[in-house]
Amino acid sequence: MQLNTSQWAVTPFASVDDIEPPRPGAAVMLEVLRSEGVRYVFGNPGTTEMPLLDALAAVPSISYVLGLNEACVVAMADGYAQASGRPGFVNLHTAGGLGNAMGALINAKVSNTPLVVTAGQQDSRHLFADPLLSGNLVDIAAPVMKSAHEVIHPDQIPMLLRRAFHDSVAAPSGPTFLSLPIDVMERTTAVSPGKVSRIDRATVAGSLDELGDLLAAIRPGRLALIAGDEVFDAGASAELVAVADTLGASVFCASWPGHIPFPTAHPLWAGSLPTTAREMHIRLQPFEALFVLGGNSFTPYLYSEGPAIPSTCRVFQLSSSVQELGRVYDSELACVGNIKESLRALLPTLRGKMAPHGDAVAALRKQARDARVAARMELAIRTDAELNAPVTTPFAAAAEVMRAVGPNIAIVDEAPATMSFVRSLLNSHSSRQYFFMRSAILGWGMAAAVGVSLGLDREPVVSLVGDGSSLYAPQALWTAAHEQLPVTFIVMNNREYNVLKNYMKRQPHYHSVSGSRFIGMDLADPAIDFLALAASMGIPARRIDRAADIARAVEEGIRSGRPNLIELPIAAT
Numbered sequence: 001m002q003l004n005t006s007q008w009a010v011t012p013f014a015s016v017d018d019i020e021p022p023r024p025g026a027a028v029m030l031e032v033l034r035s036e037g038v039r040y041v042f043g044n045p046g047t048t049e050m051p052l053l054d055a056l057a058a059v060p061s062i063s064y065v066l067g068l069n070e071a072c073v074v075a076m077a078d079g080y081a082q083a084s085g086r087p088g089f090v091n092l093h094t095a096g097g098l099g100n101a102m103g104a105l106i107n108a109k110v111s112n113t114p115l116v117v118t119a120g121q122q123d124s125r126h127l128f129a130d131p132l133l134s135g136n137l138v139d140i141a142a143p144v145m146k147s148a149h150e151v152i153h154p155d156q157i158p159m160l161l162r163r164a165f166h167d168s169v170a171a172p173s174g175p176t177f178l179s180l181p182i183d184v185m186e187r188t189t190a191v192s193p194g195k196v197s198r199i200d201r202a203t204v205a206g207s208l209d210e211l212g213d214l215l216a217a218i219r220p221g222r223l224a225l226i227a228g229d230e231v232f233d234a235g236a237s238a239e240l241v242a243v244a245d246t247l248g249a250s251v252f253c254a255s256w257p258g259h260i261p262f263p264t265a266h267p268l269w270a271g272s273l274p275t276t277a278r279e280m281h282i283r284l285q286p287f288e289a290l291f292v293l294g295g296n297s298f299t300p301y302l303y304s305e306g307p308a309i310p311s312t313c314r315v316f317q318l319s320s321s322v323q324e325l326g327r328v329y330d331s332e333l334a335c336v337g338n339i340k341e342s343l344r345a346l347l348p349t350l351r352g353k354m355a356p357h358g359d360a361v362a363a364l365r366k367q368a369r370d371a372r373v374a375a376r377m378e379l380a381i382r383t384d385a386e387l388n389a390p391v392t393t394p395f396a397a398a399a400e401v402m403r404a405v406g407p408n409i410a411i412v413d414e415a416p417a418t419m420s421f422v423r424s425l426l427n428s429h430s431s432r433q434y435f436f437m438r439s440a441i442l443g444w445g446m447a448a449a450v451g452v453s454l455g456l457d458r459e460p461v462v463s464l465v466g467d468g469s470s471l472y473a474p475q476a477l478w479t480a481a482h483e484q485l486p487v488t489f490i491v492m493n494n495r496e497y498n499v500l501k502n503y504m505k506r507q508p509h510y511h512s513v514s515g516s517r518f519i520g521m522d523l524a525d526p527a528i529d530f531l532a533l534a535a536s537m538g539i540p541a542r543r544i545d546r547a548a549d550i551a552r553a554v555e556e557g558i559r560s561g562r563p564n565l566i567e568l569p570i571a572a573t
Contacts, residue, residue, distance in 0.1 A: 048120025228294025414445025
């Protein structure tokens with residue numbers, strides 16, 4: 001998400017001049033939200049949320065987006081924040097709702113998504129009696145939050161709420177939390193809601209001349225750029241492209257990316273890093289140096305021996321968050337500053353220093369273009385070869401879906417069986433097409449697609465989801481139908497936890513492989529009726545059994561301008 005640079009600070013304590021007519025704390029909260037530009041409250045209500053919902057009836061500029069469980073609520077706000085570039089605002093119900101949302105909140109923390117999360121708390125006057133639904137909400141929330149507080153008086157609402165917005169976007173961005181006792185929300189106060197402070201976050205890193213010297217001294221073709229999600233957050237794709245073109249450097253994204261912050265149609269695009277340290281090490285072996293933009297992009301999934309970065313590879317870093325620099329791997333030079341503004345400042349110097357290498361860089365760019373043409377040809381040949389398979393292959397399903405989606409429609413991906421193929425088939429000049437579950441916690445994708453559509457002002461979105469993944473939070477379908485959002489949900493149905501089976505098959509010491517008995521990994525007895533599930537949530541749905549029919553069905557789903565679901569039975573490979 002591209003965050004505005006002039007937002008969010010703390011309101012001082014009220015003075016005599018700040019006295020206003022008394023009104024409930026909930027009304028003051030909505031005055032603050034309105035001034036912060038909040039358009040949506042993503043929530044699932046209970047009794048402790050009644051003061052806020054009652055006050056919302058008088059504020060038509062803020063819409064309440066109802067999710068049918070708390071994991072959906074948080075994921076919708078997460079998708080909205082990533083697509084819109086503004087913090088998402090969440091309202092949960094007491095300790096139970098906060099607990100139900102925890103997996104989605106961990107995802108938001110890992111993804112550095114700016115969220116302001118609130119939860120209603122029992123009336124503070126009888127918390128000593130341990131009433132139903134009560135709990136220490138601050139302690140429950142704290143492990144996954146940048147900050148967590150309980151509001152104990154309505155006069156505190158403006159200061160603590162603006163502080164929560166400020167903390168959520170300060171580098172590194174992430175979720176913040178406020179506990180809201182029902183009596184505090186109902187009690188009246190004459191406090192002023194305060195104003196939004198203007199904060200210029202566009203800091204330019206130091207040592208850029210030295211960094212330019214170091215980067216320019218590396219032989220063309222022996223330097224790789226690693227584009228982390230912070231490039232997407234800063235809206236720095238154009239600057240990254242200019243740097244890559246100047247250096248003739250291959251560009252990778254993170255091993256487990258939330259976004260692909262570099263145009264996938266660009267010839268210097270090299271794909272995402274592998275997901276084990278050993279494979280990353282092999283992939284990076286040809287390079288003498290890495291210029292890492294953003295935080296740690298070398299996140300492994302399964303353990304493998306050895307470091308991800310070869311010992312012969314020098315590392316240079318640039319991030320707005322000082323705590324990310326030198327944290328996992330030693331850095332020869334790490335610069336702290338806004339990525340967009342710092343790359344913009346670095347470019348003139350870098351162009352001057354690279355001028356003597358112009359012919360070598362031009363040759364590298366031509367070589368990359370030729371290699372990309374050949375790679376696209378190989379993908380087309382494979383698509384033709386698999387198009388008429390008896391059961392649709394995961395690759396053919398991905399290829400036909402991507403042919404229909406094209407280069408501009410947003411994709412929210414939580415389909416493990418096809419995700420690697422989808423990434424290889426992306427061919428966009430935009431760096432804002434692809435959204436992915438950065439934490440690998442399932443249940444995010446369908447609800448995030450709802451939020452992404454809202455964040456893009458109700459533009460079409462395609463949600464790719466596995467059959468197993470879809471069942472973690474299918475309630476998102478209802479919200480899509482209720483809001484009439486143009487989201488096309490595509491279920492890649494291989495009737496099993498295919499990723500787990502394939503993992504076991506690669507482990508020779510597991511007896512399940514020789515006996516072909518995989519406990520807890522089949523979703524076929526009984527078969528899940530995705531069409532009936534969609535219909536129960538008010539979503540029209542269809543099943544496509546032939547790969548050759550997929551593209552037309554997806555095109556029709558997108559063109560309908562309303563929520564719909566397409567089930568694609570695919571081979572388990």
